[in-house]
């Protein structure tokens with residue numbers, strides 16, 4: 003390979019030669035003969051060459067400076083494509099684009115060849131990716147630890163309006179950025195039983211026996227910091243069968259065991275569970291959790307011990323952040339290693355563990371809480387279960403002491419209760435920090451969901467409002483606006499988003515307004531082209547782009563949005579002359595494969611789209627578009643093109659939301675409820691620059707505590723709503739099967755459904771939503787004022803950088819040391 007250290011002084015000729023050389027050595031081809039995919043690989047390897055130098059240098063420097071390190075433990079990392087992002091962070095994007103142009107290659111087409119690494123579902127996984135970007139950019143030593151799923155989030159195809167899940171074979175062409183590190187392989191043990199032996203020192207030795215094991219092999223992906231030469235590591239674990247015994251020595255039992263072990267290795271990392279916010283209690287998922295956690299914790303301890311001699315001070319150099327409860331077995335695994343491998347006493351091990359582990363809660367939805375049946379948990383992880391039992395026993399003793407005779411407290415707070423292991427309780431009891439992800443969310447945790455724990459250990463609780471990386475979601479995703487921002491306030495915003503507030507003085511400047519609206523228009527043209535190409539629907543970039551993109555979930559209320567569109571359509575049909583500003587409603591959403599109402603909502607959106615888009619009588623005033631396969635790469639274009647950001651979850655249900663922040667950063671106005679981080683968005687930008695409607699979280703919680711409300715009252719008294727609901731069951735949008743949407747109708751009105759009627763208050767919030775939508779239209783007609791609000795949204799988005807979030811984690815929880823690389827010659 004051609005050598006050159008840093009891209010900082012980018013050498014165009016060298017880079018071009020490197021691409022040509024790579025095409026030759028990888029594929030025995032000239033550039034002219036190479037396929038687009040081969041060119042992508044060649045470019046990626048040329049860039050990797052540069053990254054690896056910085057990577058080695060960073061790790062060498064870490065070894066020298068020995069800073070405290072955070073291990074961000076997460077089942078999900080929704081990274082998105084690496085090439086463009088790496089170029090951005092190397093500050094080489096434009097240079098590389100030019101060099102490729104010299105070679106007759108369009109960088110956009112090259113980027114488009116990269117599969118979108120989708121090792122995550124939605125918000126939680128994408129947050130992890132933004133955090134890694136910020137950690138590297140701010141010079142903190144960090145590892146992301148996760149699973150190298152063979153198949154990531156499924157690809158979504160829409161056929162006949164229905165979602166079809168297609169396997170995402172993201173590794174089919176190989177991943178040029180990853181490095182296999184077999185020298186760091188670990189053994190992970192499942193099942194069997196625990197025996198106790200007394201050793202020569204009189205100590206109890208706990209030994210897991212009769213187990214099956216899997217070999218965990220790490221693959222490292224570089225995480226490039228912006229413009230600082232730092233490269234951190236995302237370490238994702240693959241599974242391989244452990245080397246087996248000699249073939250001759252197989253007796254029947256060995257053979258059986260060997261086959262089982264091989265199957266275990268094959269299955270364990272096969273696929274990401276596509277459930278978002280919904281716990282299913284699958285055995286394989288618990289295996290996945292322990293698999294990557296055991297490997298990661300083993301490696302963290304070994305790495306520490308390579309440089310230090312006292313394991314009792316582990317927490318001074320290492321902290322584990324648990325991304326929701328999914329990695330919570332890390333607590334017991336660390337206890338196990340400290341006691342069984344390093345012979346610490348329980349109290350010593352507990353002192354270390356409780357200063358090492360910290361827990362982030364991402365949801366208050368009951369159905370997302372992980373509770374493993376004891377039978378399953380103890381069978382799969384016998385030693386871990388013993389440790390959890392002991393943690394529970396000691397905790398219950400503490401509760402009894404603090405609340406004598408209060409059995410109810412124990413019932414509510416125990417880690418093991420009712421035949422289940424409650425992972426959130428384990429994480430809270432055994433960690434030193436518990437945080438929510440937006441102010442409102444943390445308040446609800448403290449006052450409602452986790453109230454007993456907050457009462458007992460208030461010092462652990464804190465809020466860390468989420469953030470997003472402006473490097474991907476503005477600099478890379480919206481180059482026109484990024485340049486415009488830089489032209490007005492300089493480029494410091496790239497690493498200090500608070501600087502973007504300098505835009506405020508341009509909000510009322512007519513020239514700035516026009517430039518801004520023009521950029522928005524160009525981004526809408528870009529998206530319209532994408533939609534035409536991918537959906538075959540023509541949309542007018544002069545219409546209002548009203549966008550709801552996120553996972554499909556009932557609490558997120560895509561159903562409210564589409565019911566309102568049905569209502570608007572009825573209004574227009576009734577009165578074709580009515581004033582109506584043309585609107586394009588854009589949806590993007592994946593539904594969990596087994597989530598019936600979510601999948602049916604996708605069908606409804608597409609069915610309404612079919613009717614509305616093809617009804618000449620409304621003169622194209624409403625268009626409805628469902629963007630297939632919403633993912634990080636097309637999200638960047640969607641945010642850039644949005645006028646209106648739909649953030650309409652039932653108040654109290656959306657822990658934070660992060661899409662809301664990406665829209666704001668790109669100058670869309672929020673149409674939303676007072677939920678999650680919307681509250682803080684409005685606080686920053688001002689009520690007058692957003693459209694807020696609907697029940698408050700207090701009101702929702704009050705209704706819930708007093709048995710809900712009766713949606714039938716609304717149905718009976720409101721003819722507009724009644725009409726829309728009847729259209730779900732009279733064939734207006736499914737003439738071939740009038741019963742098709744009956745389950746959605748039932749979910750709202752509770753005719754023979756099992757759960758409460760309209761659990762998510764869709765009918766209750768319908769009219770306030772419609773009214774807010776009228777305010778949107780009126781506001782959009784006043785173009786100058788809209789531009790002002792949009793610019794203010796961009797200008798007030800500073801708080802929502804993940805750089806700010808990470809600095810708060812560092813200051814309040816992790817206490818990491820900042821690393822600065824010495825200048826290299």
Ligand code: 26Y
Nearest residue numbers: 125126278279280281364656657658659660
């Ligand atoms: C238990 C398992 C099936 C499960 C899997 C995935 C449970 C939850 C999840 C994912 C949760 C998630 O993505 N939560 C979102 O986290 C974001 C980042 O904090 C928040 O912005 C968002 O409001 C929240 O829904």
